[in-house]
Amino acid sequence: MTEWRKKTPLEWLSYVNKEVQVLAAEKHQFKGWVLTVDPVSANILLANPLDNGKVSVSAILGHAVQDVEVMNEADDEMKEKLERLFIPGESQTYSQ
Amino acid sequence: GPTSLPSAAPEDASVLQREQESRVALRERYLRSLLAMAGQPVSFTMYEKVSVTAVFGTSDIDVLNFQVSELQTPLGVQKEALLRCSDIIAYSFQL
Amino acid sequence: STGRSAQPPTEKPGERRMAEMKKLYGEGASKIQAMETTMQLSFDRNCDKKQPKYWPIIPLKL
Numbered sequence: 001m002t003e004w005r006k007k008t009p010l011e012w013l014s015y016v017n018k019e020v021q022v023l024a025a026e027k028h029q030f031k032g033w034v035l036t037v038d039p040v041s042a043n044i045l046l047a048n049p050l051d052n053g054k055v056s057v058s059a060i061l062g063h064a065v066q067d068v069e070v071m072n073e074a075d076d077e078m079k080e081k082l083e084r085l086f087i088p089g090e091s092q093t094y095s096q
Numbered sequence: 097g098p099t100s101l102p103s104a105a106p107e108d109a110s111v112l113q114r115e116q117e118s119r120v121a122l123r124e125r126y127l128r129s130l131l132a133m134a135g136q137p138v139s140f141t142m143y144e145k146v147s148v149t150a151v152f153g154t155s156d157i158d159v160l161n162f163q164v165s166e167l168q169t170p171l172g173v174q175k176e177a178l179l180r181c182s183d184i185i186a187y188s189f190q191l
Numbered sequence: 192s193t194g195r196s197a198q199p200p201t202e203k204p205g206e207r208r209m210a211e212m213k214k215l216y217g218e219g220a221s222k223i224q225a226m227e228t229t230m231q232l233s234f235d236r237n238c239d240k241k242q243p244k245y246w247p248i249i250p251l252k253l
Contacts, residue, residue, distance in 0.1 A: 116217030
């Protein structure tokens with residue numbers, strides 16, 4: 001794989017809404033649905049829906065990413081769930 | 097070197113535009129996730145098998161430093177702290 | 192970087208940053224810049240107010 005941090009925005013975008021397995025530094029492994037990849041840091045943001053209706057969100061820092069393997073593609077229901085997580089304007093404000 | 101640069105072909109211009117649009121979408125979502133993290137307890141997995149939790153505050157825009165509060169370190173609580181993103185492998189929180 | 196003379200910058204930093212943002216984000220540059228400015232202000236304000244110290248003091252990874 002091309003070094004993760006050197007990928008283009010279009011390549012990063014192609015991972016959004018895919019279920020991936022990420023191998024990171026010190027043999028850490030992460031699995032989840034890709035919400036976004038920050039084009040500045042190359043941090044990968046993953047979502048894992050929990051049984052209690054909440055969502056566990058994890059980020060793997062771009063510098064620690066060693067390999068990203070695509071496992072599955074989200075169906076429409078999952079896509080909608082992922083898109084709703086950070087809705088512009090709702091419940092979140094720019095200033096705290 | 098060349099005396100004049102070749103003008104960009106139309107397909108190059110459209111690739112550039114698609115790249116820019118992708119970057120906007122990806123970056124906006126990531127910035128929103130940082131905003132959503134404010135005030136939440138976050139677990140950090142760091143290098144050298146170090147794990148800590150803290151209440152997230154803010155990030156600088158270059159994503160080099162996280163400002164956190166109530167950092168639970170192996171040696172006790174540090175009320176206010178800065179974490180270097182270069183020390184962090186991953187972090188997680190719940191929404 | 193060879194033979195670059197020490198000329199004073201002809202652009203202001205803010206202008207250069209907007210030009211870079213425009214190149215990276217195109218039409219969306221001002222939206223992203225607005226979000227980033229707010230976030231950076233909040234970071235700077237919190238650091239001023241709370242005076243956080245780096246933890247750990249020595250970086251884990253250089």
